[in-house]
Amino acid sequence: xxxxxxxxxxxxxxxxxxxxxxxxxxxxxxxxxxxxxxxxxxxxxxxxxxxxxxxxxxxxxxxxxxxxxxxxxxxxxxxxxxxxxxxxxxxxxxxxxxxxxxxxxxxxxxxxxxxxxxxxxxxxxxxxxxxxxxxxxxxxxxxxxxxxxxxxxxxxxxxxxxxxxxxxxxxxxxxxxxxxxxxxxxxxxxxxxxxxxxxxxxxxxxxxxxxxxxxxxxxxxxxxxxxxxxxxxxxxxxxxxxxxxxxxxxxxxxxxxxxxxxxxxxxxxxxxxxxxxxxxxxxxxxxxxxxxxxxxxxxxxxxxxxx
Amino acid sequence: xxxxxxxxxxxxxxxxxxxxxxxxxxxxxxxxxxxxxxxxxxxxxxxxxxxxxxxxxxxxxxxxxxxxxxxxxxxxxxxxxxxxxxxxxxxxxxxxxxxxxxxxxxxxxxxxxxxxxxxxxxxxxxxxxxxxxxxxxxxxxxxxxxxxxxxxxxxxxxxxxxxxxxxxxxxxxxxxxxxxxxxxxxxxxxxxxxxxxxxxxxxxxxxxxxxxxxxxxxxxxx
Numbered sequence: 001x002x003x004x005x006x007x008x009x010x011x012x013x014x015x016x017x018x019x020x021x022x023x024x025x026x027x028x029x030x031x032x033x034x035x036x037x038x039x040x041x042x043x044x045x046x047x048x049x050x051x052x053x054x055x056x057x058x059x060x061x062x063x064x065x066x067x068x069x070x071x072x073x074x075x076x077x078x079x080x081x082x083x084x085x086x087x088x089x090x091x092x093x094x095x096x097x098x099x100x101x102x103x104x105x106x107x108x109x110x111x112x113x114x115x116x117x118x119x120x121x122x123x124x125x126x127x128x129x130x131x132x133x134x135x136x137x138x139x140x141x142x143x144x145x146x147x148x149x150x151x152x153x154x155x156x157x158x159x160x161x162x163x164x165x166x167x168x169x170x171x172x173x174x175x176x177x178x179x180x181x182x183x184x185x186x187x188x189x190x191x192x193x194x195x196x197x198x199x200x201x202x203x204x205x206x207x208x209x210x211x212x213x214x215x216x217x218x219x220x221x222x223x224x225x226x227x228x229x230x231x232x233x234x235x236x237x238x239x240x241x242x243x244x245x246x247x248x249x250x251x252x253x254x255x256x257x258x259x260x261x262x263x264x265x266x267x268x269x270x271x272x273x274x275x276x277x278x279x280x281x282x283x284x285x286x287x288x289x290x291x292x293x294x295x296x297x298x299x300x301x302x303x304x305x306x307x
Numbered sequence: 308x309x310x311x312x313x314x315x316x317x318x319x320x321x322x323x324x325x326x327x328x329x330x331x332x333x334x335x336x337x338x339x340x341x342x343x344x345x346x347x348x349x350x351x352x353x354x355x356x357x358x359x360x361x362x363x364x365x366x367x368x369x370x371x372x373x374x375x376x377x378x379x380x381x382x383x384x385x386x387x388x389x390x391x392x393x394x395x396x397x398x399x400x401x402x403x404x405x406x407x408x409x410x411x412x413x414x415x416x417x418x419x420x421x422x423x424x425x426x427x428x429x430x431x432x433x434x435x436x437x438x439x440x441x442x443x444x445x446x447x448x449x450x451x452x453x454x455x456x457x458x459x460x461x462x463x464x465x466x467x468x469x470x471x472x473x474x475x476x477x478x479x480x481x482x483x484x485x486x487x488x489x490x491x492x493x494x495x496x497x498x499x500x501x502x503x504x505x506x507x508x509x510x511x512x513x514x515x516x517x518x519x520x521x522x523x524x525x526x527x528x529x
Contacts, residue, residue, distance in 0.1 A: 163469030
């Protein structure tokens with residue numbers, strides 16, 4: 001065991017895992033976290049906590065993770081390199097581990113121009129691949145980037161994101177290979193809507209044997225409306241939503257749209273389960289966490305296995 | 308070269324509001340080429356300022372001079388007599404020029420008429436784009452001659468990130484993804500396999516992060 005996190009144990013056991021995603025509140029209101037936690041309890045194996053996603057200021061990922069842990073859930077701390085240099089990153093990893101956080105998702109982060117402080121200065125002292133290397137160095141070599149020995153080694157289970165839908169397409173498999181080379185243990189993908197393209201990606205990954213070197217969790221997101229689908233297609237970087245998905249939502253009466261969005265999500269999960277090399281699902285019900293129990297149930301993924 | 312552009316006339320006007328005589332100093336090097344602060348722009352700004360002040364019911368006297376380079380003492384020293392006669396100086400040089408004049412003539416207030424943008428080149432007529440951030444430790448050998456620090460919005464050393472879409476950057480569809488450019492160039496050079504190598508964290512101590520930079524060349528010291 002590298003970290004001994006529940007997520008790692010389940011993946012090691014060969015369980016088909018499911019992770020959720022919790023967006024922290026835009027303030028210090030812990031009630032929001034408590035409420036969201038109940039949608040995840042018993043329905044997912046671990047919960048990602050986003051780190052000021054889309055560069056909008058929210059409660060910190062570390063503290064939200066610590067709250068989830070107090071509530072008995074297993075957090076996956078997302079950490080972006082946009083806002084912290086290598087000093088702050090390593091310090092926060094010590095702190096997170098001390099608070100009982102055992103999983104980290106290493107990300108570069110959205111550019112600050114998307115958020116509510118486009119005037120801010122960014123950092124990007126490291127990129128996501130270098131962050132993976134850093135966490136691995138801390139865990140496996142017991143030292144910080146500067147070379148000093150660590151007192152109390154943070155043994156994190158290391159995750160990263162991959163986007164099979166970004167371009168150049170051929171490079172996306174190389175990028176996954178680079179993340180593996182850097183030391184990643186598991187990856188979660190961008191939301192899959194274009195299954196054809198995802199299958200092509202997985203074929204290429206399997207050809208290189210990458211699915212045997214890392215746990216791949218396929219991302220899914222339920223679509224609430226035609227408007228949301230269109231917005232994501234046009235405005236979310238690296239999001240690939242084929243027209244037939246949007247047409248399917250358009251094809252039902254407006255009041256049935258949410259239901260159809262859930263149907264698409266459940267069907268996508270079922271198809272993803274069939275793909276060789278997929279170790280689990282990462283369910284991103286964006287500001288729609290209350291649908292998590294139903295989606296997981298309908299996808300036939302209940303009850304969740306114990307550790 | 309250094310790319311600059313003129314500040315809005317209102318901002319310049321308010322800087323010099325307290326003066327009756329202004330010496331406008333152009334620079335004959337970078338900012339002449341990028342059409343921001345050469346002899347021609349000095350003339351245009353002088354008349355625009357006089358006119359703008361006149362509309363406010365105020366007369367100002369403008370003097371115009373353009374020197375070869377505002378970043379070298381031998382050219383700056385040529386300003387001595389002109390500066391004696393002025394109440395204030397409006398420099399149309401880059402940030403280096405403004406500071407060099409202030410440093411040489413510390414008794415006179417010097418104001419910037421330009422915003423210094425970047426180290427870049429004219430991509431097309433009227434369009435200038437950034438190419439170098441002067442990090443002090445060039446890595447262009449590793450990236451096919453295209454700088455990821457200057458050309459990737461996040462300055463990533465192992466890109467392209469997941470926000471690269473059809474060759475464009477996530478922050479603006481008008482901006483090329485720097486890493487797509489690197490990818491295309493390395494493919495053209497038959498060096499794509501180099502992208503499998505991880506570039507380690509950069510040592511930023513040679514960049515601005517290490518403090519104000521100073522280069523000493525013993526071989527050329529007198």
